[in-house]
Amino acid sequence: MLGKVNTGHPRGHRVNRPARRWIVGGVALLALAAALLAVAVLVVPLLRPPGPRPPFQLPVACGETWQLGTYPGHGEYDVDLFPTKGEAWGRPVLASADGEVTEAGINGALGGRTPQDPDGPRGRGGGYWVKIDHGGRWETQYLHLLEPPPVRVGQRVVRGEQIGRVGSTGDSGAPHLHYEQRRGWEKVETHFDGKPSGITVDDREYTVRRKSNNCAPGRS
Template identity: 65%
Template sequence: MIATRVRLFLSIAVVLALAGAMAVFAEQRMRPPGPRPAFQLPVACDETWRLSTYPGHGDYDVDLYPTSGETYGRPILAAAAGTVVRAGTSGRLGDRNPDNPDGEMGRGGGYWVRIDHGGKWSTLYLHMLEEPMVTEGQHVEMGDQLGKVGSTGDSSAPHLHFEQLRDGDKVESYFGGAPSGITHDNEEYAVRLTSANCP
Protein backbone atom coordinates (compact mmCIF):
# COMPACT_ATOMS: atom_id res chain seq x y z
CA MET A 1 0.00 0.00 0.00
CA ILE A 2 2.75 2.48 0.93
CA ALA A 3 4.77 1.57 -2.18
CA THR A 4 1.70 2.21 -4.35
CA ARG A 5 1.18 5.65 -2.77
CA VAL A 6 4.86 6.51 -3.24
CA ARG A 7 4.69 5.53 -6.92
CA LEU A 8 1.52 7.58 -7.36
CA PHE A 9 3.11 10.58 -5.66
CA LEU A 10 6.25 10.28 -7.81
CA SER A 11 4.15 9.97 -10.98
CA ILE A 12 2.19 13.12 -10.10
CA ALA A 13 5.43 14.99 -9.29
CA VAL A 14 6.94 13.99 -12.65
CA VAL A 15 3.80 15.06 -14.55
CA LEU A 16 3.74 18.43 -12.74
CA ALA A 17 7.46 18.98 -13.39
CA LEU A 18 7.02 18.21 -17.11
CA ALA A 19 3.99 20.49 -17.33
CA GLY A 20 5.97 23.29 -15.69
CA ALA A 21 8.91 22.81 -18.03
CA MET A 22 6.59 22.84 -21.06
CA ALA A 23 4.94 26.03 -19.83
CA VAL A 24 8.32 27.74 -19.42
CA PHE A 25 9.42 26.58 -22.89
CA ALA A 26 6.14 27.79 -24.47
CA GLU A 27 6.43 31.15 -22.72
CA GLN A 28 10.00 31.60 -23.98
CA ARG A 29 8.98 30.67 -27.56
CA MET A 30 6.14 33.22 -27.46
CA ARG A 31 8.36 35.99 -26.14
CA PRO A 32 9.34 38.44 -28.94
CA PRO A 33 13.00 38.67 -29.99
CA GLY A 34 15.16 41.09 -28.06
CA PRO A 35 16.98 44.06 -29.58
CA ARG A 36 19.57 43.32 -32.26
CA PRO A 37 23.04 42.83 -30.73
CA ALA A 38 25.78 45.29 -31.71
CA PHE A 39 27.12 43.05 -34.48
CA GLN A 40 30.41 43.88 -36.20
CA LEU A 41 31.93 42.38 -39.34
CA PRO A 42 33.29 38.92 -38.47
CA VAL A 43 36.76 39.78 -39.75
CA ALA A 44 39.86 41.57 -38.47
CA CYS A 45 39.82 45.20 -37.35
CA ASP A 46 40.27 47.84 -40.09
CA GLU A 47 40.24 45.31 -42.96
CA THR A 48 38.01 46.11 -45.94
CA TRP A 49 35.98 43.19 -47.31
CA ARG A 50 33.59 42.77 -50.23
CA LEU A 51 30.15 41.51 -49.19
CA SER A 52 28.31 39.93 -52.10
CA THR A 53 25.50 37.67 -53.23
CA TYR A 54 24.23 36.15 -56.49
CA PRO A 55 21.05 34.64 -57.96
CA GLY A 56 19.94 31.52 -56.12
CA HIS A 57 22.19 32.23 -53.12
CA GLY A 58 19.33 32.97 -50.71
CA ASP A 59 17.89 36.24 -49.43
CA TYR A 60 20.14 37.87 -46.81
CA ASP A 61 22.99 35.34 -47.35
CA VAL A 62 26.31 37.20 -47.34
CA ASP A 63 29.58 35.97 -48.88
CA LEU A 64 32.66 37.85 -47.65
CA TYR A 65 35.92 38.18 -49.59
CA PRO A 66 38.92 40.33 -48.57
CA THR A 67 39.72 43.15 -50.98
CA SER A 68 43.46 42.48 -50.74
CA GLY A 69 45.80 39.69 -49.77
CA GLU A 70 45.33 35.94 -49.51
CA THR A 71 41.83 34.69 -48.66
CA TYR A 72 42.62 31.22 -47.33
CA GLY A 73 43.39 31.16 -43.63
CA ARG A 74 42.15 34.65 -42.73
CA PRO A 75 40.74 34.82 -39.18
CA ILE A 76 36.97 34.48 -38.75
CA LEU A 77 35.85 36.41 -35.66
CA ALA A 78 32.70 36.38 -33.54
CA ALA A 79 30.43 39.21 -34.70
CA ALA A 80 29.15 39.67 -31.12
CA ALA A 81 29.39 37.96 -27.75
CA GLY A 82 27.45 34.75 -27.27
CA THR A 83 27.52 30.99 -26.76
CA VAL A 84 28.65 28.51 -29.39
CA VAL A 85 25.74 26.14 -30.01
CA ARG A 86 27.13 24.32 -33.07
CA ALA A 87 30.75 23.78 -34.10
CA GLY A 88 31.73 21.05 -36.49
CA THR A 89 30.83 19.75 -39.93
CA SER A 90 27.73 20.32 -42.05
CA GLY A 91 27.43 18.12 -45.13
CA ARG A 92 30.50 16.78 -46.94
CA LEU A 93 33.79 18.68 -46.69
CA GLY A 94 35.15 18.11 -50.20
CA ASP A 95 38.82 18.52 -51.04
CA ARG A 96 39.38 22.24 -51.72
CA ASN A 97 42.25 23.81 -49.79
CA PRO A 98 45.23 26.13 -50.40
CA ASP A 99 47.30 23.24 -51.81
CA ASN A 100 44.43 21.98 -53.97
CA PRO A 101 42.22 24.99 -54.82
CA ASP A 102 40.47 23.15 -57.69
CA GLY A 103 39.80 20.00 -55.67
CA GLU A 104 36.47 18.28 -55.40
CA MET A 105 33.72 20.53 -54.07
CA GLY A 106 31.78 19.27 -51.06
CA ARG A 107 28.18 19.78 -49.98
CA GLY A 108 26.55 21.87 -47.28
CA GLY A 109 28.34 24.34 -45.03
CA GLY A 110 31.57 22.42 -44.52
CA TYR A 111 33.27 23.32 -41.25
CA TRP A 112 30.96 25.79 -39.54
CA VAL A 113 29.92 27.53 -36.32
CA ARG A 114 26.62 28.83 -34.98
CA ILE A 115 26.52 31.30 -32.08
CA ASP A 116 23.51 32.11 -29.89
CA HIS A 117 23.67 35.78 -28.90
CA GLY A 118 20.60 35.75 -26.65
CA GLY A 119 17.26 37.44 -27.28
CA LYS A 120 16.58 34.93 -30.10
CA TRP A 121 19.51 36.24 -32.19
CA SER A 122 22.16 34.00 -33.74
CA THR A 123 24.87 34.03 -36.41
CA LEU A 124 26.26 31.41 -38.79
CA TYR A 125 29.83 31.12 -40.15
CA LEU A 126 30.34 28.56 -42.97
CA HIS A 127 33.06 27.03 -45.21
CA MET A 128 35.94 27.23 -42.69
CA LEU A 129 39.33 25.90 -43.78
CA GLU A 130 39.64 23.42 -40.90
CA GLU A 131 37.86 22.36 -37.75
CA PRO A 132 36.52 25.33 -35.74
CA MET A 133 38.73 26.73 -33.00
CA VAL A 134 35.78 26.80 -30.56
CA THR A 135 33.58 24.09 -29.06
CA GLU A 136 29.87 23.78 -28.35
CA GLY A 137 28.91 25.39 -25.06
CA GLN A 138 31.87 27.79 -25.10
CA HIS A 139 31.24 31.48 -24.39
CA VAL A 140 32.88 33.87 -26.86
CA GLU A 141 33.33 37.62 -26.82
CA MET A 142 33.06 39.81 -29.90
CA GLY A 143 36.32 39.48 -31.82
CA ASP A 144 37.27 36.02 -30.52
CA GLN A 145 38.59 33.84 -33.33
CA LEU A 146 36.23 31.04 -34.36
CA GLY A 147 38.22 29.59 -37.23
CA LYS A 148 39.88 30.38 -40.57
CA VAL A 149 38.44 31.25 -43.98
CA GLY A 150 38.36 28.26 -46.30
CA SER A 151 36.32 26.55 -49.00
CA THR A 152 34.89 23.41 -47.40
CA GLY A 153 31.41 22.21 -48.23
CA ASP A 154 29.43 23.66 -51.15
CA SER A 155 31.98 26.35 -51.96
CA SER A 156 33.64 27.10 -55.30
CA ALA A 157 36.27 29.49 -53.91
CA PRO A 158 37.58 30.49 -50.46
CA HIS A 159 35.23 32.88 -48.67
CA LEU A 160 33.17 33.27 -45.50
CA HIS A 161 29.43 32.66 -45.80
CA PHE A 162 27.71 34.62 -43.01
CA GLU A 163 24.12 34.94 -41.80
CA GLN A 164 22.31 36.78 -39.03
CA LEU A 165 19.10 35.17 -37.75
CA ARG A 166 16.26 36.53 -35.62
CA ASP A 167 14.08 33.86 -34.00
CA GLY A 168 15.47 31.32 -36.49
CA ASP A 169 14.73 33.38 -39.61
CA LYS A 170 17.42 35.02 -41.75
CA VAL A 171 17.35 38.82 -41.74
CA GLU A 172 19.48 41.53 -43.30
CA SER A 173 22.88 41.62 -41.59
CA TYR A 174 23.75 44.81 -39.74
CA PHE A 175 27.29 45.81 -38.86
CA GLY A 176 28.08 48.67 -36.50
CA GLY A 177 24.36 49.43 -36.29
CA ALA A 178 24.01 49.97 -40.07
CA PRO A 179 22.33 47.67 -42.61
CA SER A 180 24.70 45.81 -44.92
CA GLY A 181 22.60 46.36 -48.04
CA ILE A 182 22.58 42.63 -48.91
CA THR A 183 18.87 41.86 -48.92
CA HIS A 184 17.91 39.71 -51.93
CA ASP A 185 19.41 37.27 -54.41
CA ASN A 186 17.65 38.50 -57.57
CA GLU A 187 20.96 39.61 -59.09
CA GLU A 188 24.68 39.58 -58.43
CA TYR A 189 25.84 42.64 -56.47
CA ALA A 190 28.30 43.62 -53.76
CA VAL A 191 29.18 46.29 -51.21
CA ARG A 192 32.49 47.09 -49.48
CA LEU A 193 32.70 47.56 -45.73
CA THR A 194 35.57 48.11 -43.31
CA SER A 195 35.59 46.10 -40.09
CA ALA A 196 35.22 47.80 -36.72
CA ASN A 197 35.57 44.45 -34.92
CA CYS A 198 38.43 45.86 -32.88
CA PRO A 199 39.74 45.08 -29.38
Protein backbone atom coordinates in the same frame (compact mmCIF):
# COMPACT_ATOMS: atom_id res chain seq x y z
CA MET B 1 -23.04 -28.46 5.44
CA LEU B 2 -20.69 -26.23 3.59
CA GLY B 3 -17.50 -25.21 5.38
CA LYS B 4 -16.07 -21.74 5.49
CA VAL B 5 -15.08 -20.39 2.12
CA ASN B 6 -11.37 -19.60 1.88
CA THR B 7 -10.84 -16.39 -0.10
CA GLY B 8 -7.13 -17.02 -0.45
CA HIS B 9 -6.11 -14.23 1.92
CA PRO B 10 -4.67 -15.09 5.30
CA ARG B 11 -6.56 -13.77 8.28
CA GLY B 12 -5.60 -10.28 9.20
CA HIS B 13 -4.27 -9.51 5.68
CA ARG B 14 -5.68 -6.21 4.41
CA VAL B 15 -6.17 -5.66 0.71
CA ASN B 16 -5.38 -2.00 0.00
CA ARG B 17 -5.63 -1.83 -3.76
CA PRO B 18 -7.48 1.51 -3.90
CA ALA B 19 -4.70 3.16 -1.87
CA ARG B 20 -2.11 1.62 -4.15
CA ARG B 21 -3.93 2.99 -7.19
CA TRP B 22 -3.93 6.45 -5.61
CA ILE B 23 -0.17 6.25 -5.07
CA VAL B 24 0.47 5.12 -8.66
CA GLY B 25 -1.84 7.82 -9.98
CA GLY B 26 -0.11 10.45 -7.88
CA VAL B 27 3.31 9.43 -9.17
CA ALA B 28 2.01 9.60 -12.75
CA LEU B 29 0.59 13.09 -12.16
CA LEU B 30 3.88 14.26 -10.67
CA ALA B 31 5.77 12.87 -13.67
CA LEU B 32 3.36 14.61 -16.05
CA ALA B 33 3.72 17.90 -14.17
CA ALA B 34 7.53 17.62 -14.31
CA ALA B 35 7.39 16.92 -18.05
CA LEU B 36 5.11 19.93 -18.66
CA LEU B 37 7.42 22.12 -16.59
CA ALA B 38 10.43 20.97 -18.60
CA VAL B 39 8.61 21.76 -21.87
CA ALA B 40 7.64 25.19 -20.56
CA VAL B 41 11.23 25.97 -19.59
CA LEU B 42 12.30 25.20 -23.17
CA VAL B 43 9.37 26.69 -25.09
CA VAL B 44 8.46 29.85 -23.18
CA PRO B 45 11.79 31.63 -23.90
CA LEU B 46 11.27 30.89 -27.60
CA LEU B 47 7.85 32.58 -27.52
CA ARG B 48 9.21 35.80 -26.09
CA PRO B 49 9.80 38.62 -28.59
CA PRO B 50 13.44 39.06 -29.64
CA GLY B 51 15.52 41.62 -27.82
CA PRO B 52 17.30 44.59 -29.42
CA ARG B 53 19.83 43.89 -32.14
CA PRO B 54 23.33 43.34 -30.73
CA PRO B 55 26.09 45.72 -31.90
CA PHE B 56 27.30 43.41 -34.68
CA GLN B 57 30.56 44.12 -36.46
CA LEU B 58 32.04 42.56 -39.58
CA PRO B 59 33.48 39.15 -38.65
CA VAL B 60 36.93 40.05 -40.01
CA ALA B 61 40.03 41.89 -38.86
CA CYS B 62 39.92 45.54 -37.82
CA GLY B 63 40.54 48.03 -40.63
CA GLU B 64 40.22 45.52 -43.50
CA THR B 65 37.83 46.18 -46.38
CA TRP B 66 35.81 43.20 -47.59
CA GLN B 67 33.33 42.64 -50.36
CA LEU B 68 29.87 41.48 -49.26
CA GLY B 69 27.78 39.83 -51.92
CA THR B 70 24.97 37.54 -52.98
CA TYR B 71 23.77 35.94 -56.21
CA PRO B 72 20.60 34.33 -57.61
CA GLY B 73 19.63 31.24 -55.65
CA HIS B 74 22.02 31.99 -52.78
CA GLY B 75 19.32 32.51 -50.16
CA GLU B 76 17.65 35.67 -48.89
CA TYR B 77 19.78 37.67 -46.45
CA ASP B 78 22.76 35.29 -46.88
CA VAL B 79 26.07 37.12 -47.23
CA ASP B 80 29.31 35.87 -48.78
CA LEU B 81 32.44 37.76 -47.73
CA PHE B 82 35.64 38.04 -49.78
CA PRO B 83 38.69 40.18 -48.94
CA THR B 84 39.38 42.98 -51.42
CA LYS B 85 43.13 42.55 -50.98
CA GLY B 86 45.27 39.47 -50.50
CA GLU B 87 44.49 35.77 -50.36
CA ALA B 88 41.23 34.59 -48.81
CA TRP B 89 42.50 31.21 -47.63
CA GLY B 90 43.19 31.14 -43.91
CA ARG B 91 42.11 34.69 -43.09
CA PRO B 92 40.90 35.03 -39.47
CA VAL B 93 37.16 34.82 -38.86
CA LEU B 94 36.08 36.78 -35.77
CA ALA B 95 32.99 36.78 -33.58
CA SER B 96 30.64 39.59 -34.61
CA ALA B 97 29.49 40.20 -31.02
CA ASP B 98 29.78 38.69 -27.55
CA GLY B 99 27.96 35.40 -27.08
CA GLU B 100 28.03 31.67 -26.44
CA VAL B 101 29.04 29.05 -29.01
CA THR B 102 26.14 26.67 -29.71
CA GLU B 103 27.58 24.82 -32.72
CA ALA B 104 31.20 24.14 -33.64
CA GLY B 105 31.92 21.28 -36.01
CA ILE B 106 30.80 19.93 -39.37
CA ASN B 107 27.63 20.86 -41.23
CA GLY B 108 27.00 18.45 -44.11
CA ALA B 109 30.08 16.96 -45.82
CA LEU B 110 33.49 18.63 -46.00
CA GLY B 111 34.53 17.82 -49.57
CA GLY B 112 38.17 18.14 -50.53
CA ARG B 113 38.90 21.78 -51.41
CA THR B 114 42.07 23.02 -49.72
CA PRO B 115 44.74 25.67 -50.38
CA GLN B 116 46.84 22.90 -51.90
CA ASP B 117 43.93 21.61 -54.03
CA PRO B 118 41.46 24.49 -54.51
CA ASP B 119 39.59 22.62 -57.25
CA GLY B 120 39.15 19.44 -55.24
CA PRO B 121 35.81 17.69 -54.80
CA ARG B 122 32.98 19.88 -53.60
CA GLY B 123 31.21 18.96 -50.37
CA ARG B 124 27.69 19.52 -49.05
CA GLY B 125 26.22 22.04 -46.64
CA GLY B 126 28.30 24.46 -44.61
CA GLY B 127 31.41 22.37 -44.00
CA TYR B 128 33.23 23.44 -40.86
CA TRP B 129 31.04 25.99 -39.13
CA VAL B 130 30.31 27.91 -35.94
CA LYS B 131 27.04 29.25 -34.55
CA ILE B 132 26.92 31.81 -31.73
CA ASP B 133 23.98 32.73 -29.49
CA HIS B 134 24.14 36.44 -28.63
CA GLY B 135 21.14 36.50 -26.30
CA GLY B 136 17.73 38.02 -26.90
CA ARG B 137 17.10 35.30 -29.51
CA TRP B 138 19.83 36.64 -31.80
CA GLU B 139 22.46 34.43 -33.37
CA THR B 140 25.12 34.44 -36.08
CA GLN B 141 26.43 31.63 -38.29
CA TYR B 142 29.84 31.27 -39.94
CA LEU B 143 30.24 28.61 -42.65
CA HIS B 144 32.85 27.02 -44.98
CA LEU B 145 35.69 27.40 -42.47
CA LEU B 146 39.09 25.98 -43.38
CA GLU B 147 39.55 23.58 -40.46
CA PRO B 148 37.96 22.39 -37.20
CA PRO B 149 36.97 25.52 -35.23
CA PRO B 150 39.24 26.46 -32.31
CA VAL B 151 36.17 27.05 -30.12
CA ARG B 152 33.82 24.55 -28.48
CA VAL B 153 30.11 24.38 -27.72
CA GLY B 154 29.30 26.20 -24.48
CA GLN B 155 32.33 28.49 -24.72
CA ARG B 156 31.80 32.21 -24.15
CA VAL B 157 33.42 34.42 -26.79
CA VAL B 158 33.81 38.18 -27.04
CA ARG B 159 33.49 40.39 -30.07
CA GLY B 160 36.66 40.21 -32.14
CA GLU B 161 37.76 36.83 -30.78
CA GLN B 162 38.96 34.44 -33.50
CA ILE B 163 36.57 31.52 -34.03
CA GLY B 164 37.99 30.09 -37.26
CA ARG B 165 39.70 30.74 -40.57
CA VAL B 166 38.32 31.30 -44.09
CA GLY B 167 38.16 28.15 -46.16
CA SER B 168 36.09 26.35 -48.78
CA THR B 169 34.66 23.29 -47.03
CA GLY B 170 31.14 22.08 -47.71
CA ASP B 171 29.18 23.32 -50.73
CA SER B 172 31.62 26.05 -51.69
CA GLY B 173 33.09 27.02 -55.04
CA ALA B 174 35.93 29.21 -53.75
CA PRO B 175 37.39 30.28 -50.40
CA HIS B 176 35.04 32.73 -48.68
CA LEU B 177 33.01 33.20 -45.51
CA HIS B 178 29.28 32.56 -45.67
CA TYR B 179 27.65 34.58 -42.89
CA GLU B 180 24.13 34.95 -41.49
CA GLN B 181 22.39 36.93 -38.77
CA ARG B 182 19.22 35.42 -37.33
CA ARG B 183 16.47 36.81 -35.11
CA GLY B 184 14.42 34.02 -33.57
CA TRP B 185 13.94 31.38 -36.26
CA GLU B 186 14.30 33.81 -39.16
CA LYS B 187 17.24 35.15 -41.12
CA VAL B 188 17.29 38.94 -41.30
CA GLU B 189 19.25 41.60 -43.13
CA THR B 190 22.77 41.79 -41.77
CA HIS B 191 23.81 44.96 -39.97
CA PHE B 192 27.42 45.92 -39.31
CA ASP B 193 28.51 48.82 -37.13
CA GLY B 194 24.85 49.85 -36.89
CA LYS B 195 24.32 50.03 -40.67
CA PRO B 196 22.32 47.63 -42.88
CA SER B 197 24.28 45.76 -45.52
CA GLY B 198 21.61 46.20 -48.19
CA ILE B 199 21.63 42.46 -48.96
CA THR B 200 18.06 41.24 -48.63
CA VAL B 201 16.92 39.18 -51.64
CA ASP B 202 18.79 36.84 -53.93
CA ASP B 203 17.01 37.54 -57.23
CA ARG B 204 20.09 39.27 -58.64
CA GLU B 205 23.80 39.57 -58.10
CA TYR B 206 24.66 42.31 -55.65
CA THR B 207 27.91 43.41 -53.98
CA VAL B 208 28.93 46.13 -51.56
CA ARG B 209 32.17 46.99 -49.77
CA ARG B 210 32.47 47.53 -46.05
CA LYS B 211 35.40 48.36 -43.77
CA SER B 212 35.63 46.38 -40.55
CA ASN B 213 35.35 48.17 -37.22
CA ASN B 214 35.70 44.91 -35.31
CA CYS B 215 38.52 46.49 -33.34
CA ALA B 216 39.95 46.37 -29.87
CA PRO B 217 38.94 49.30 -27.61
CA GLY B 218 40.67 52.49 -28.72
CA ARG B 219 41.23 51.28 -32.29
CA SER B 220 39.27 52.02 -35.44
